[in-house]
Amino acid sequence: MNVTRRFLVAELAWAAGIFLLMLPVSLLDADPGSAERVARWLARAIALAAFPAGITIAPLVLASDRWWHPLLHLLAAAGAVALAVFVLDAFVAPLAGERARTLPQLAAAMNAADGGWESRNDAAWRFYVTLLAPLNALLFAAIGVQVGIWARQALPVPLRRALYWAVGIGLLVSGYAVFDTTYEAIVIRTAADTSFAAFYTVLIPASLCAGLGLPTLALLRRAGIAGNTG
Numbered sequence: 001m002n003v004t005r006r007f008l009v010a011e012l013a014w015a016a017g018i019f020l021l022m023l024p025v026s027l028l029d030a031d032p033g034s035a036e037r038v039a040r041w042l043a044r045a046i047a048l049a050a051f052p053a054g055i056t057i058a059p060l061v062l063a064s065d066r067w068w069h070p071l072l073h074l075l076a077a078a079g080a081v082a083l084a085v086f087v088l089d090a091f092v093a094p095l096a097g098e099r100a101r102t103l104p105q106l107a108a109a110m111n112a113a114d115g116g117w118e119s120r121n122d123a124a125w126r127f128y129v130t131l132l133a134p135l136n137a138l139l140f141a142a143i144g145v146q147v148g149i150w151a152r153q154a155l156p157v158p159l160r161r162a163l164y165w166a167v168g169i170g171l172l173v174s175g176y177a178v179f180d181t182t183y184e185a186i187v188i189r190t191a192a193d194t195s196f197a198a199f200y201t202v203l204i205p206a207s208l209c210a211g212l213g214l215p216t217l218a219l220l221r222r223a224g225i226a227g228n229t230g
């Protein structure tokens with residue numbers, strides 16, 4: 001329970017801070033006062049906050065001989081965060097917006113025979129991005145705990161915070177760049193089905209998480225064996 005509590009407390013604190021930082025940017029939006037926009041910005045803030053929240057769990061994972069126990073608690077807590085992101089994106093935002101479409105409406109639009117490619121691709125993009133948003137939150141949490149573990153193993157204390165900020169800002173900037181360029185360059189400019197394009201939004205965090213995954217598990221396994229025999 002300590003893992004779950006620490007993760008969720010850090011998640012709430014960081015989500016509130018990130019959301020407050022996003023508000024000035026949202027004022028530059030075409031529809032800054034929209035409740036739909038606020039709900040989507042909040043969902044993004046909650047997803048991004050899973051990264052620093054994951055970092056806070058790293059010491060508990062390293063300190064446990066049965067390292068899989070805190071990881072299971074982390075998975076449950078991150079799953080709750082991912083569910084909150086999905087509810088905001090899939091239900092709250094469409095209900096709050098006058099022109100926003102629900103997932104069934106988006107599915108109907110992307111399969112409509114009478115719509116042009118631009119309309120169908122836009123609907124497919126919004127449909128799959130909404131479904132993938134919870135996965136991004138889970139990946140951010142996993143990256144956070146893995147970066148936190150390796151920072152404690154490989155770096156002195158003064159350099160750890162710099163690494164955390166570098167990775168966090170890198171995820172933020174790369175995510176925005178992939179999201180924006182994919183939509184502008186592929187989704188609305190291709191006269192063919194571009195449903196696959198939405199999966200680009202999880203490519204970088206999924207690759208980073210996969211690259212760290214096996215080495216991190218090997219490290220934790222060795223640490224657990226040493227703790228049991230020490």
